[in-house]
Amino acid sequence: MALYVFTSTLREFLSLRRAAIWIIAVLAVCGLGFVWLNFTGNLGTETGYARLIGIMGFRIIALISAVFSTAVIAGEVEQKTIVYLLTRPIPRPVLIIARALASVVTVAVIASLMVFVMGLMNFGLGTFTNGMVWRDVAAVSLGAGAYGGLFLFVSMLLNRAFLFCLLFAFGWEVFVPQMPGDLYFASIHSHMRALTLHPVSAQPTPALSNLTTGGADSAIGIPWGVALATLLGCWILFTALSAVWFQNSEYVPREDAE
Amino acid sequence: MIELDRVSRWFGLVIGLNDVTANIGPGITALLGQNGAGKTTMIRMITGQIKPTTGSIRIFGEEPFANPNVFRRLGYCPEIDQFYENMTGREFVVHMARLSDFNATEASLRAEQMLTLVGMIDRCDKRIAGYSKGMRQRIKLAQAMLHDPDIILLDEPLNGLDPVGRHEFMQVVGHLAARGKCVIISSHILSEVEQLTQNIFLLHRGRLLATGDLTTIRGLIDKHPHRIKIETPEPRRVASALLPLESVLSVSMDKDGSVELEVRNAGLFYPAFADIALDQNLPIYGLHSPDNNLESVFQYLVGG
Numbered sequence: 001m002a003l004y005v006f007t008s009t010l011r012e013f014l015s016l017r018r019a020a021i022w023i024i025a026v027l028a029v030c031g032l033g034f035v036w037l038n039f040t041g042n043l044g045t046e047t048g049y050a051r052l053i054g055i056m057g058f059r060i061i062a063l064i065s066a067v068f069s070t071a072v073i074a075g076e077v078e079q080k081t082i083v084y085l086l087t088r089p090i091p092r093p094v095l096i097i098a099r100a101l102a103s104v105v106t107v108a109v110i111a112s113l114m115v116f117v118m119g120l121m122n123f124g125l126g127t128f129t130n131g132m133v134w135r136d137v138a139a140v141s142l143g144a145g146a147y148g149g150l151f152l153f154v155s156m157l158l159n160r161a162f163l164f165c166l167l168f169a170f171g172w173e174v175f176v177p178q179m180p181g182d183l184y185f186a187s188i189h190s191h192m193r194a195l196t197l198h199p200v201s202a203q204p205t206p207a208l209s210n211l212t213t214g215g216a217d218s219a220i221g222i223p224w225g226v227a228l229a230t231l232l233g234c235w236i237l238f239t240a241l242s243a244v245w246f247q248n249s250e251y252v253p254r255e256d257a258e
Numbered sequence: 259m260i261e262l263d264r265v266s267r268w269f270g271l272v273i274g275l276n277d278v279t280a281n282i283g284p285g286i287t288a289l290l291g292q293n294g295a296g297k298t299t300m301i302r303m304i305t306g307q308i309k310p311t312t313g314s315i316r317i318f319g320e321e322p323f324a325n326p327n328v329f330r331r332l333g334y335c336p337e338i339d340q341f342y343e344n345m346t347g348r349e350f351v352v353h354m355a356r357l358s359d360f361n362a363t364e365a366s367l368r369a370e371q372m373l374t375l376v377g378m379i380d381r382c383d384k385r386i387a388g389y390s391k392g393m394r395q396r397i398k399l400a401q402a403m404l405h406d407p408d409i410i411l412l413d414e415p416l417n418g419l420d421p422v423g424r425h426e427f428m429q430v431v432g433h434l435a436a437r438g439k440c441v442i443i444s445s446h447i448l449s450e451v452e453q454l455t456q457n458i459f460l461l462h463r464g465r466l467l468a469t470g471d472l473t474t475i476r477g478l479i480d481k482h483p484h485r486i487k488i489e490t491p492e493p494r495r496v497a498s499a500l501l502p503l504e505s506v507l508s509v510s511m512d513k514d515g516s517v518e519l520e521v522r523n524a525g526l527f528y529p530a531f532a533d534i535a536l537d538q539n540l541p542i543y544g545l546h547s548p549d550n551n552l553e554s555v556f557q558y559l560v561g562g
Contacts, residue, residue, distance in 0.1 A: 004356050015344075080340035084401070087305050087334045088357040089326040247324060250308045 001090055002098045009102035013068060014109070022064070022110050029056055030117045037121070046132065049122035050198035053136055057118060058192055061111045061143050062169030068103040069151035070162045072096065073246065082251050093243040100152050100239055107144035112137045132198070139195040142231040146188045149238030156245045185222065191230045194222035259283055259409055259440045260304060265313035267299055274299035276464035277313070282442065286435045288451035288472075289444040291461035297444040298337060300461070301411050304442070305334045317409065330358075333407035335398045337414045337444075339391070347382035347389065347397045348373065354401040372400035377426055391418030399427070409440045416450050428454055483507055484524040488517045489544035496540050503530050 033052045040048070073096060076082040085095060115136045119127035127133050150168075155161035177184040184190040222230075260282040267275040275296045291297045302308045303315055306322030306329065315322055322328040342350060348369055355365035373379045376396040381389075386397065395418050402410055412431075416424055431454060435441050445451045451458065452472060460468040460475065468475050490496045497509045497517050505527040508520040521527040524547070535542055 001357070001359050008353065008356070080338045081342060083307065083334075083336045083338060084354060085357070086307055086324070087329055087332070088354065089329040089359060089405075090357055091326055092324050252302060252307055 002094045005090065005095055005098035006102050009072075009099045010105060013071070013102060013106040023113070026060075026110060026114045026117060029060055029114065030121060032056065033118060034121055045122045046198075049118060049132070050196070052118050052122070053115065053196070054193060054198070057111070057114055057136075057140065058143065058189055059169070059173075060114065061107065061140055061192075062147050062173055062189070063166070064107045064110055065103075065144055065147035066151050066162055066165035066169055068106050069100070069148045070155045070165060072099045072103050072152055072155070073251065074155040074161050077251050086251060092247045096152075096243050096246045097239060100148060100242065103152075104145050104148040104235075107148060108141040111140035111144055115140055132196070136196050139192045142195065142228070142235070143188060143192040145235035146191070146231040146238075149235040149242070150188070152242045153238040153245070156242050156249070182221075185230075188231065188234065191222060191227040194224060194227035195231070197224065259318065260442075261316040262300075262304075263314050263316075265300075265303065265310045265315055267296075267303060267308065268311045273464045275303070275310075275461075278461075278464075278466045279313075280459060280466060280469060282440060282459075284435070284438050284440050285457060286431060286441045286443065286455035288455050288458045289442055289461065290446070290448060290451060290458050291444075292446050294463075295446075295461040296464040297446075297461055298413060299464075301334075301413050301442070301444060304409075305332060305411055330405070331408045333402035333405065333410040335402040335410070335412045335415055337417070339394055341386045341394065341397070343387040344385060346385055347378055347393070347400075350386060350397060351382070351400050351404060355404050358405040360405070368404045369400070372404045375403070375430060376400045377423075392420055392423045395419055395427075396423070399430070403430075403434070407439070410434060410442070412441065412443045414444055414446075416445065416447075483520045483522060484527075484547060486519045486521055486524070486527070486545065486547045487512070488519070488542060489515075490517060491515070491541055491543070493517045496542070499534050499538050499540060500531065503527065503534075505530065 033056050036055075037048050037052060040051070073082070076085060086092070115133060116127060119130060119133040119136075123130050123133070147169075151161070151165045154164055154168075158164055173187055173189045176187045177190045260280075262278050262280045262282075265275060265278045266273065278296075278300065289297050289300065299308070303310055304317065304322060306317075306325055309323045317328045318331060320328055322332070342353070345353065351369040351372060352365050355368050356362070358365075360368060370379070373382045376399050378393065378396045378400065381393060382397075386394065389397070395415060399412070399415060402412070415427065419427055431441055431443070435455075443451055443454060456472040458469070458472050458475065459466060488496055493511050493515055497511065500506055500517075500519060501509055503521075505521045505523045506519055507522055510518050512518055519527075534540065
């Protein structure tokens, strides 16, 4: 049954209409990135690609994750269709984990597509043999899991979770990596960047530029293994917490509650 | 099958269900109450969507909240009118069957059977977004019955059904009850469920006001004065003919020309009235009782 829930949710999330919207969005982001690259002068293919991914790619993953993670359960509650899912003989943890996994796979597919398009813009056909691109695909997939787990848990706890997820994606994730000391450890974005092993630009980055680019060129002091463990741990921990919470909580259409 | 033991449910400071104890077995049971009486709360607790604040609920000896063992034997037709609108009726019912642990072949077969049973087989391949209210009700009914549950809960199932749909629905429900299923139907319209069952649970402001046979409850009601309005072109003649009846307490003429009676025992009055009307050839255009509705029943029972 878990397999059916996973595949049916995946079909729902990657339906033709939704997929078309996200492909257009990915191409739009990449087009914006192309314009940006042309304005920044000759950065070199690797640095240009790394900056493009750091500035745009990783930011968009948080947004896509927010959209799909809140659709896992909170979306069903909003649409009031949750009642059909909760009165079927399927254990709630199985239901939520299968649906959450489908949402992470969806985000990973969309994010990987974006990575490949950005790679094609810089490396041409060499993208598919470029180790950096494949590392980025792995990093965005793990990032999708970490964001997905966290946002799923947020959607279990709060009404209007999408708003809070956006605040996290474009507030916390932008500013925390810039803060002094080791605070950048508390950002999923920093761990994703640490996994990519992108080359650090030879040119020092001014502080203001650093802030707006999300520290795309700042050296990340997170060891590769720690980043991997953190992203995986974040994904597993928050998904498990969501499953426990979901098992023990009531989910009924709110405006119908007497 | 269903046991409620001193069940109460609070929503913050508002009480949804107040100290309800009941046992519900096979056959059709009507859950009657006005809007906000606690019918949906009770159904949601039985269907394991919400937990009681105090007391306990047992379905086949198990607590229903988030319990797949209970859901295997329970079908639920919710009051809400929400669906996956992009799906067709058939896709929706098959999807529900797959979530009930049937393989693809079995799910398709059962969906086909249920859609035939509820009279939707010829329209089930259109998108739900284009369905009328009655068609949506039928689809909800189909998904509730597809796994052949022992208990079926139908929350306001007759809403939106046309007379033909109601008749078909009542036949389906009667058929289920005849097979020993426990069917619980919630409604706020007394006459609607009267045609289905005599076994009722009457809820009022979260409390279980009366349970048992509808005839007995009607008997209780009939002990109270009952208003009956008669439409006639000759109100004075009708009034003078009915006044001698022992069960008639008072007679008044309305401004619209109709006669309003207050009777002591409606069960005795109606046969006597029919006899007099026939004997004296009284011109009667219409007859109805403003008290013959659920609101009046509650007023009588709570002494309001």
